Amino acid sequence: MTIPVLSETGVAFVMLSILLIPLAIAGLALINTGLGRSRNAGHMMMSCLCVIGVAAGTYFICGFAWQGVIGGPAHIVRLGGKDWNWLAAQPAFFRGVEMNGSPASLAVWMQMLSVVLAALIPMGGAAERWRLGSMCASAALLAGITYPLFAHWVWGGGWLAQLGVNYGLGHGFVDAGGSATIQVVGGLTALAMAWIMGPRRGKYTADGMPTAIPGHHAVFVLFGCLMAWAGWLGLNSAGAALFSGMEPRRAVLVAVNTTLAAGSAALMTALVTRVRFGKPDGSLTANGWVAGLAASSAGCAFVPPAAAVLIGLIAGLLVPFAIETLELRLSIDDPGGAISVHAIGGLWGILALGLFEKFPAPVLNTADDLARLTSLSGVGQGLAQLIGVATLIGFVLPLTYSFNWLLNRFLPQRVAPEGERQGLDLYELGAGAYPEFMTHTDEFFQR
Amino acid sequence: MKIAGFLLLLAGWLLVLSAVVLLPAGGARSAFVLTGMAVEGLALVLVFRSHRILYRSHQ
Numbered sequence: 001m002t003i004p005v006l007s008e009t010g011v012a013f014v015m016l017s018i019l020l021i022p023l024a025i026a027g028l029a030l031i032n033t034g035l036g037r038s039r040n041a042g043h044m045m046m047s048c049l050c051v052i053g054v055a056a057g058t059y060f061i062c063g064f065a066w067q068g069v070i071g072g073p074a075h076i077v078r079l080g081g082k083d084w085n086w087l088a089a090q091p092a093f094f095r096g097v098e099m100n101g102s103p104a105s106l107a108v109w110m111q112m113l114s115v116v117l118a119a120l121i122p123m124g125g126a127a128e129r130w131r132l133g134s135m136c137a138s139a140a141l142l143a144g145i146t147y148p149l150f151a152h153w154v155w156g157g158g159w160l161a162q163l164g165v166n167y168g169l170g171h172g173f174v175d176a177g178g179s180a181t182i183q184v185v186g187g188l189t190a191l192a193m194a195w196i197m198g199p200r201r202g203k204y205t206a207d208g209m210p211t212a213i214p215g216h217h218a219v220f221v222l223f224g225c226l227m228a229w230a231g232w233l234g235l236n237s238a239g240a241a242l243f244s245g246m247e248p249r250r251a252v253l254v255a256v257n258t259t260l261a262a263g264s265a266a267l268m269t270a271l272v273t274r275v276r277f278g279k280p281d282g283s284l285t286a287n288g289w290v291a292g293l294a295a296s297s298a299g300c301a302f303v304p305p306a307a308a309v310l311i312g313l314i315a316g317l318l319v320p321f322a323i324e325t326l327e328l329r330l331s332i333d334d335p336g337g338a339i340s341v342h343a344i345g346g347l348w349g350i351l352a353l354g355l356f357e358k359f360p361a362p363v364l365n366t367a368d369d370l371a372r373l374t375s376l377s378g379v380g381q382g383l384a385q386l387i388g389v390a391t392l393i394g395f396v397l398p399l400t401y402s403f404n405w406l407l408n409r410f411l412p413q414r415v416a417p418e419g420e421r422q423g424l425d426l427y428e429l430g431a432g433a434y435p436e437f438m439t440h441t442d443e444f445f446q447r
Numbered sequence: 448m449k450i451a452g453f454l455l456l457l458a459g460w461l462l463v464l465s466a467v468v469l470l471p472a473g474g475a476r477s478a479f480v481l482t483g484m485a486v487e488g489l490a491l492v493l494v495f496r497s498h499r500i501l502y503r504s505h506q
Contacts (some may be wrong), residue, residue: 080468168472195498198505208503330495331502379477386480387463394460394487398453 004070004103004245011101013248017238018106021113024231025052025120027224031290032124034220035283035336039423040128041216042433047135048120054136055119055143059112065092067111067148069104070157070243082166084159088152103242110238111151114182115143117235121186124336126193126413129200129420132428134413141403142189150396151181155243160391163384170381171359173388176244177236177254177297179349184392185400187343190334192401197414199333201421210327213335218282225266225289232258232293240301250360254300258293261312265292265345268316276320287323287337288316291345298346299353307356314352315345350389354382449501452494459486 006014029048033041068074068088075087090096099105119139123130153160154175164172175181204210215221237254240246246254269288273281295315296308303311322340326332334340407413419427426432466479 082468163467167467195494198502331499380472383477383480386484387467390460390463390480390484390487393491394456394463394483398456401453 004242006103006106006241007248010241010248011106013251014106014110014238014241015101017234017241017251018110018113020234021110021117021231021238023227024235025113025117027226027228027231028117028120028124028290030220030224030227031286032120032127032336034217034224035124035215036127037213037423038216038434038437039425039432041425042431043132043424043429044123044127045433046429047123047130047132050132050136051119051123051139052116054139055116056112058140058143059115059148060094061144062092063115063143063145063148064094064097064108064111065090065148066145067152068156069107070155070161072104072156074152074157083162084166085152085157085162086159087149088156106238107155107242110242111155114151114178114235114239115147117178118147118182118186118189119143121183121338121342122190122193124338124341125187125190125334126197127335128424129197129414130193131413131415131419132424134407134411137407137411138189138193138404138413141407142185142400145403146189146396146400147181147185149399150185150392153391154181154388155239160384160388163387164380168380169384169387170354170357171384173384174244174302174353174357174381175298175350175388176240176246176302177232177258177300178239179294179296179298179346180388180392182235183294183297183342183346184350185396187339187341187346188392188397189400189404190336190338191332191343192397192404193413194332194334194339195401196404196408199331200335201417203333204331208331210333215283215335221283221286225286228290228293229259229262232262232297236297236300239297244301246301250301253305256305257300257303257308258296260305260308261296261315262289262292264309264312265289265295265316265319268313269319272317272320281320283337284320284323287341288319291315291319291341294342294345295349295352298349299357302353302359303356304358307352307358311349311352311356315348318344318348347389347392350385354385357381448497449494452490452497455490455493456487459483459488459490462486 033044068090073089074085077084097104152158160173163169237251266289270280270285273284292312292315322344462483470476
């Protein structure tokens, strides 16, 4: 069980791919900002910068120590005669990792960006009512505990990755680009935050009917989608190479699958909204695009292009119905669509890998000698993916909810009613994002 | 009700883990994993309903 060894070309390829990942982060920040109202735009962008700093810093201090790398020191429990790798035991502050292009250092670099991406996701779900200080504290919990723990199980040679070796379940839980570790972990945290904070003021009428609160900048949202696409190409390629042992030349398949999944998801959402509402909806189509990207990550290197199209189509179909169900039937206010896009899109991507996987030989398995396993896929792979989904819903969701609920007891997460009325730009930052805009009456508040 | 829902979520996950550790490969293991997921599904229904009820009562 060792981290995949990369050739010189491989190192250069991975470095280039990792350099693209900040585009996904910037894209997500733009999407979150554009989907909110103009009175909160500056606050959202500034919060993104603060959360990036907090998440990266926390990951540096203790996150990586608990996540570790494949083959690194770890806490292992023996259960049923098998080794269960639960938690890494790396030194804190990145000690022991030579920052010289070694696979471990590349993993550290990529993980730091991945944890930042995961920390930005809940901001979309709890936008327009989340205090800046609490947002940073919550990001620290995500980057310091929740993310490293689950990422160790999947990408650090933990027990989920070992399911293939220990129990003959395919290649163990596979998540090449982060559908589970990044998207679902972030999406479930968004759900926890939406539960804890409740809906925005004025979102629901007295009889419980939701009102539409449109985003203020469609161009931000759609341009953010394009940036996210470029970032995802890097994210999926780097993840597949570092954590699934993909050869650099197979990055062609990764790029093709990522693009096809995003494109087909966006088209499907546009079609669904066109049929249901008479015109295609821009913000929902943007959500569909990102859901396609999120769903593409798990199997980007292991499914044929036709399957990637199907994955995207189903992700694009799920998004509008999920958003409507959450808002209308479950009274969950998710301004950025983070739960539907990242949690539901990501979960679908994980399951889709179990359905459509087509592993190349020799089989790539981060939890075992790369050359030892050959074609162990089939039903076992599907079961391994199901166990991963069960772990996300049954363990990660209660964990992230408990942490944030406790945090809320000591440091209230929700801004005061006056802050929501005034807008977070003025209330928390003291200046609006668009000072030359004319202020007009807010039609969304009941008087 | 919400706490019960979260405890049930954990119970479903432990059922899945137990199936992996205790049962040999085959139908029984798959069936228990699916049962654990069904328990998680019920737990999610409970948590979503409790959130809705709480929100309505606050309103």
